[in-house]
């Protein structure tokens with residue numbers, strides 16, 4: 001199910017990925033390039049497809065374009081060339097007004113958790129819900145459920161700074177999952193964690209894919225790739241140099 005060989009613009013209007021209907025794709029990249037600085041490319045001619053509920057790793061050396069690919073998926077950047085279709089929307093041409101609606105369907109986890117120090121765990125996780133005007137009682141119940149999912153319901157009134165690194169990252173994951181996103185993007189989510197916590201956090205992230213969320217994880221960590229054996233896309237110098245199918249049990 002890789003969209004290799006599509007001609008960009010016509011392919012976007014009538015995508016016909018090999019082996020599946022367009023409705024099943026969470027994100028499709030058609031010959032996407034991104035240049036921040038004239039003459040240099042952060043991504044170059046990338047064509048990829050991510051299915052609904054698929055789990056994929058992005059790997060490759062520093063500067064390869066992993067974060068750029070995620071930011072394009074999240075419509076935080078626009079491609080310089082090519083087309084990106086995310087959840088059926090053409091993210092390359094989205095009007096600024098349409099961006100928030102798309103983003104609500106995408107959860108994001110970063111290496112540095114970016115939790116708000118002056119708010120409780122509960123408030124941090126519920127922030128995205130407040131924005132869409134969910135009634136308070138419903139919001140608190142939803143926050144409780146998602147904190148339970150990451151095993152932190154008992155910490156909900158604490159300040160995030162009083163939690164361990166792994167706990168803080170679990171709060172960040174809960175926050176990303178609060179709106180039951182169709183896509184979860186995790187950029188080096190275990191970069192600051194020790195090996196045991198890394199596995200714990202990766203198990204948690206992998207579990208969200210089994211519930212139907214498309215999960216994309218950027219990582220340098222070869223031990224994670226070896227352990228989880230999911231689809232692995234290797235970028236180098238902005239190009240996809242390898243796209244290896246999952247080999248793990250149950251994949």
Ligand SMILES: Nc1ncnc2c1ncn2[C@@H]1O[C@H](COP(=O)(O)OP(=O)(O)OP(=O)(O)O)[C@@H](O)[C@H]1O
Pocket residue numbers: 036037041042043060061062063064065066067068069
């Ligand atoms: N906002 C920006 N302005 C200019 N250049 C940028 C910008 N963001 C990224 N780049 C450049 O684009 C290239 C790809 O960067 P990107 O952050 O996507 O790589 P990465 O694979 O995520 O690297 P790392 O493993 O270090 O996080 C790099 O050469 C980087 O310097």
Ligand SMILES: [Mg+2]
Pocket residue numbers: 066067068187
């Ligand atoms: Mg990066």
